[in-house]
Amino acid sequence: MARRATGEHRVTGDRVNGERPAGGSLEEPVRQRLLAEATRLFAGRGFESTSVQEIVAAAGVTKGAMYHYFDSKDDLLHEIYARVLRLQMERLNRFADAEGPVAERLHAAATDVVVTTVDNLDDSKIFFRSMHQLTPETYKSVRAERRRYHERFRDLVAEGQRDGVFRADIPAEMVVDFFFGSVHHLGTWYHPDGPLTGQEVGRHFADLLLNSLRP
Amino acid sequence: MARRATGEHRVTGDRVNGERPAGGSLEEPVRQRLLAEATRLFAGRGFESTSVQEIVAAAGVTKGAMYHYFDSKDDLLHEIYARVLRLQMERLNRFADAEGPVAERLHAAATDVVVTTVDNLDDSKIFFRSMHQLTPETYKSVRAERRRYHERFRDLVAEGQRDGVFRADIPAEMVVDFFFGSVHHLGTWYHPDGPLTGQEVGRHFADLLLNSLRP
DNA sequence: GACGCTAGACCGACCAGTCGGTATGCTTGA
DNA sequence: TCAAGCATACCGACTGGTCGGTCTAGCGTC
Numbered sequence: 001m002a003r004r005a006t007g008e009h010r011v012t013g014d015r016v017n018g019e020r021p022a023g024g025s026l027e028e029p030v031r032q033r034l035l036a037e038a039t040r041l042f043a044g045r046g047f048e049s050t051s052v053q054e055i056v057a058a059a060g061v062t063k064g065a066m067y068h069y070f071d072s073k074d075d076l077l078h079e080i081y082a083r084v085l086r087l088q089m090e091r092l093n094r095f096a097d098a099e100g101p102v103a104e105r106l107h108a109a110a111t112d113v114v115v116t117t118v119d120n121l122d123d124s125k126i127f128f129r130s131m132h133q134l135t136p137e138t139y140k141s142v143r144a145e146r147r148r149y150h151e152r153f154r155d156l157v158a159e160g161q162r163d164g165v166f167r168a169d170i171p172a173e174m175v176v177d178f179f180f181g182s183v184h185h186l187g188t189w190y191h192p193d194g195p196l197t198g199q200e201v202g203r204h205f206a207d208l209l210l211n212s213l214r215p
Numbered sequence: 216m217a218r219r220a221t222g223e224h225r226v227t228g229d230r231v232n233g234e235r236p237a238g239g240s241l242e243e244p245v246r247q248r249l250l251a252e253a254t255r256l257f258a259g260r261g262f263e264s265t266s267v268q269e270i271v272a273a274a275g276v277t278k279g280a281m282y283h284y285f286d287s288k289d290d291l292l293h294e295i296y297a298r299v300l301r302l303q304m305e306r307l308n309r310f311a312d313a314e315g316p317v318a319e320r321l322h323a324a325a326t327d328v329v330v331t332t333v334d335n336l337d338d339s340k341i342f343f344r345s346m347h348q349l350t351p352e353t354y355k356s357v358r359a360e361r362r363r364y365h366e367r368f369r370d371l372v373a374e375g376q377r378d379g380v381f382r383a384d385i386p387a388e389m390v391v392d393f394f395f396g397s398v399h400h401l402g403t404w405y406h407p408d409g410p411l412t413g414q415e416v417g418r419h420f421a422d423l424l425l426n427s428l429r430p
Numbered sequence: 431g432a433c434g435c436t437a438g439a440c441c442g443a444c445c446a447g448t449c450g451g452t453a454t455g456c457t458t459g460a
Numbered sequence: 461t462c463a464a465g466c467a468t469a470c471c472g473a474c475t476g477g478t479c480g481g482t483c484t485a486g487c488g489t490c
Contacts, residue, residue, distance in 0.1 A: 030469085046347055048263030051445060063447080064471045073446065128403070129344055132261055167426070170419050174411075177404050178397045178423055185396030188343070196389075204385050208393055211382070212427035245435090267480060278481080279436045288480065 031069045033059040035083070038076050043122035043187075047077055047130035077130060078138045084123045085145045091116060092152055102160040107206045109156065110179065114202035117186050125187040150176050157213070166213040179209050246284045248274040250298075253291050258337035258402075262292055262345035292345060293353045299338045300360045306331060307367055317375040322421045324371065325394065329417035332401050340402040365391050372428070381428040394424050 037058040041050045052073055056066050070076045095109035117124050134142060154176045160166035182205060190201065252273035256265045267288055271281050285291045310324035332339050349357060369391045375381035397420060405416065 046263065048261065049348065052447080053445080062471050064449095065469075067447070068469060128400075129347070132344070133264065170423065174416070174419055175423070177400070178420060181397035181400030181403075182393045183396070185343075185392070185399055188396075189392050201389070204389055205393060208385065208390070208427040211429065212423040214426065214429065266478075268478090277437050279438070279483095282481070283435065 030059065030061055030065055034061070034066055034069060034076070035079060039080055039122050039126065042077065042080070042130060043125040047073075047126070047133045074133075074135050074138060077126075077134060078142070080123065080126060081131075081134075081142050082145075084120065084127065085142070085149065087120075088113065088116060089145075089149050089152070092149060096152060096156055101165070102156060102163060103165055103210060106156045106160065107210055109153070110206035110209050111199075111202035113183055114186065114205050115198040117183055118190055118192065118198035118201065121187050121190065121192065124184065128184045128187070150180065153180075160213065164215070167215045175209075175213065179205075245274070245276055245280050249276070249281055249284060249291070250294060254295055254337050254341065257292065257295070257345060258340040262288075262341070262348045289348075289350050289353060292341075292349060293357070295338065295341060296346075296349075296357050297360075299335065299342065300357070300364065302335075303328065303331060304360075304364050304367070307364060311367060311371055316380070317371060317378060318380055318425060321371045321375065322425055324368070325421035325424050326414075326417035328398055329401065329420050330413040332398055333405055333407065333413035333416065336402050336405065336407065339399065343399045343402070365395065368395075375428065379430070382430045390424075390428065393427075394420075 034055065038050075038055045041055055041058060044050075052063060052066060055076075056063055059065075066076070070079070091112055092109055095105055095112055098105055098108070131139065131142065154172045157166065157172040157175050161168040161172060186201070190196075192198075249270065253265075253270045256270055256273060259265075267278060267281060270291075271277055274281075281291075285294070306327055307324055310320060310327055313320055313323070346354065346357065369387045372381065372387040372390050376383040376387060401416070405411075407413075
C-alpha cells in the first residue's frame with residue numbers, strides 16, 4: 001500500500017542515472033515493464049492461467065523485483081484496472097463538460113470511448129474476463145469506480161431525455177448498460193488489422209446509439 | 216468422446232433403480248448434477264478458480280464419478296457450452312422462420328434471446344468469462360458454432376436492409392456485434408430479483424435495436 | 431461372474447509468495 | 461573529498477500447499 005510511492009519515485013530516478021540498457025523495451029523502468037507484460041499476458045491467457053513466473057520472465061526480471069513493486073499478483077491486476085479507469089474517466093469528463101447540444105456531446109463521448117477501447121484492447125479484454133478474480137475488497141472498489149463512470153454517462157442520456165431530444169420511455173440506466181455491453185465486447189471481435197478503424201467503428205456505434213434514442 | 220453415450224443412458228437408468236437419496240437435488244442423475252453444480256460454481260468463481268474437488272463435493276459424489284462421465288475438466292466446460300448453443304440456435308430458428316414482416320420477426324427474436332439469457336444467467340456469465348480457457352480445438356469449435364448463430368441473426372438484419380425497412384448505412388455484421396455485446400453483458404448487471412423482469416428488459420432491448428435501425 | 435458405476439488414496443506438476451542475501455548509489459559529516 | 465552508513469532495487473532458491481488426473485478396489489445388479 002504505502003510501498004507504492006516507492007515505485008513511482010523510481011520512474012524518474014531511473015531515467016536520470018547513467019545506466020544505458022540495450023533493448024528498446026528494457027529502457028522502460030521495471031515497474032512499467034511488469035505492468036505492460038502482465039497486461040499482454042492476462043489478455044491472452046487470462047489472469048489465473050498466467051503465472052507470476054511467466055510475467056517476470058517476459059519483463060526480464062525475477063520474482064523479487066515484482067514483489068518489490070507490487071503486493072501480490074492481485075495488486076498487479078488492480079493497478080491495470082486503476083490505470084484504465086483513470087484514463088477513461090478523464091476523457092469522458094472532457095467530452096461531457098464541453099459546450100454544445102447534448103446530442104453532440106453524447107455522440108462525441110460515445111465515439112471516443114470506442115476509439116479509446118480499441119486502442120487499448122488488451123485492457124478491455126482483461127476487464128470483463130478477470131474482474132471477478134480480484135479479492136472482494138479490490139473488486140468492490142473497482143466496481144464503485146466503474147459505477148461512477150457509468151453514472152456520468154447516464155446523466156448525459158438523462159439530460160437529453162429531460163430536454164425532449166431523446167426518447168424517455170426507456171430508463172437512461174438501461175441505455176447505458178446496453179451501450180457499454182457493446183463497447184466491452186469489442187475485445188471479442190474487433191481486430192486492429194481488420195478492415196475497420198477504431199474511428200469508423202466508433203462513429204457507427206455512436207450513430208446506432210443516437211438513432212436508438214430518437215423519440 | 217465415445218464415452219458420452221454412457222452418460223446419457225444413465226439418465227433413465229438411475230431413475231428406475233431402488234435407491235432413495237435424501238436431498239431433492241440428489242434425485243437427479245449424477246451426470247446432470249455434475250453439470251448443474253459446475254455451471255453454478257464456474258459462474259460464481261470462474262473456471263480456473265473452481266477445483267474439480269469442489270464440483271464433485273457440491274454434486275455429492277467423488278472424482279471417480281466425474282471422470283467416468285467426462286474426459287476432463289475442460290470437457291465439462293465444453294458440455295455446458297454445447298447445451299447453451301443448442302438451445303439458443305433452436306429458439307432463434309423458430310423465430311426467424313416464422314411468418315410476418317422482418318421487423319416483427321427480428322423484434323421477437325431479440326426479445327427472446329434476452330429472456331433466454333436472463334433465464335440462464337449462469338451460462339451467460341461463464342460464456343464470456345471462461346471461453347478462452349478451453350483447449351484450442353474445443354475453443355475453435357465453440358466459436359464456429361457461435362458464428363453460425365450470429366450469421367443467422369445477421370441475415371435477418373440484412374433482409375430488412377434489402378427491403379428498405381432498416382437503415383443500410385451500417386454493416387449488418389456490426390449491428391449484430393453491437394446487439395450481442397449488450398446481451399452478453401446482461402450477466403454483469405442484471406439481477407433476477409431486481410425491479411425488472413426478463414421480458415421487460417427484452418422488450419426495451421428489442422425496442423432500442425429496432426429503433427436504432429430506423430432509416 | 432461380468433459389468434456399470436463409484437469411492438478415495440495417491441502422484442507429479444505447478445504455483446504464489448517468502449526470505450536471506452547482494453549490489454548500487456545517495457546522503458551526511460568531518 | 462571521501463568514507464561510513466543506509467535505503468533502494470533486485471536476485472533466486474525454497475516452502476507449503478493445491479490441483480488435475482490416475483488407479484485400484486469394491487459394491488450392487490443382472
